[in-house]
Amino acid sequence: MLADWMTAAGFGALKPAISALLLPPVPFLLLAFAGAALARRRPRASRWLVVAGIAGAWLGCCSGAARWVEERWLDEPSPLNAAERATLKARAAAGQTLAIVVLGGGLDARASEYPAADLRNASLKRLRYGLWLGRETGIPVAASGGRGWATSDVAVPAEATRMAEVARGEFGLPLRWVEAASRDTHENATGTLALLQPAGVREVLLVTHGSHMPRALREFRAAAAAQSASSPIAITPAPMGQAWPADSIVTRWTPSGAGLERMQLAMHEVLGRMIDRR
Structure with a gap:
């Protein structure tokens, strides 16, 4: 597996830097910047890239989007009753x-x-x-x-x-x-x-x-x-931290620090699952 190979080869220290580049909101901000750079040469493509980047950055900071990722992409076991x-x-x-x-x-x-x-x-x-x-x-x-x-x-x-x-x-x-x-x-x-x-x-x-x-x-x-x-x-x-946010639907889909933290944790696991399949 890639993660094991990186560790064995002495590149384990690169894991945090790679994660930081791949986790929200960085990829979406880069997408928006790329769109802005194409504004003169490809105005139509530029607009789509900027909109997609901003939308992705917004959702990447929402607790509601983070919980959606957890439910759809991760096989989370139920908490102990x-x-x-x-x-x-x-x-x-x-x-x-x-x-x-x-x-x-x-x-x-x-x-x-x-x-x-x-x-x-x-x-x-x-x-x-x-x-x-x-x-x-x-x-x-x-x-x-x-x-x-x-x-x-x-x-x-x-x-x-x-x-x-x-x-x-x-x-x-x-x-x-x-x-x-x-x-x-x-x-x-x-x-x-x-x-x-x-x-x-x-x-x-x-x-x-x-x-x-x-x-x-x-x-x-x-x-x-x-x-x-x-x-x-x-x-x-014995999992924890799985509840839907208790706030309103508006604040659930409004960017927040807590939403970004939860999304980064969820996407870190999604990426780990893609890289380290067994």
Whole structure:
């Protein structure tokens, strides 16, 4: 796969730059600029390109469009319901060894209001849900995430390390395991399962955004099979962040920072699925 080849060839550090160029609104802005450049030579084509670019940039920043992409292009599993959570709680109480694994979603390295890097919104939401699920079911929680490919500053803490600090200091719930060396979803899977296997964990409840879940699930199940083909650790999805925006239909289809963030996350997974098919 292209993503694996880039990593093996030492080009993993280019992933963030390539993603930035391919994710909204950049491609649409480039389309509009190209149209403007053709205004004198090809006026009709120029108008169409400019309109298409502006429309694409607009929709690329709308939470309604982002949710549409998630529903149409990504095979998101359903979130755990009350009955499933009750079953998990009973299994944990009966002594079955399960673990909740929360995947990091990024750090704000220069959050000067804190003494250390702060968790990005995606990381904090995943962590909060994972801790809530752990409290509901009695299942211990792990965090997975190191320094991503875009992070070159060794002084920046690993995502999972910061997640553990927030879990303990702000939620009062210490994590059982911390995998702090991974740089992407593939390494999340291999590193975390290597940490959990010696503890006798037989099933993982995987927590990440619904849009990220199909790819994360594929990576974790592949890593589990590679670890033990005869008796792999079971991977159960516990997605979050899938609800339609609660605002009005007007604001849903009006550009916003939250809409852009959600669209970028969704399109990142669409591109990853196209490039890294298995």
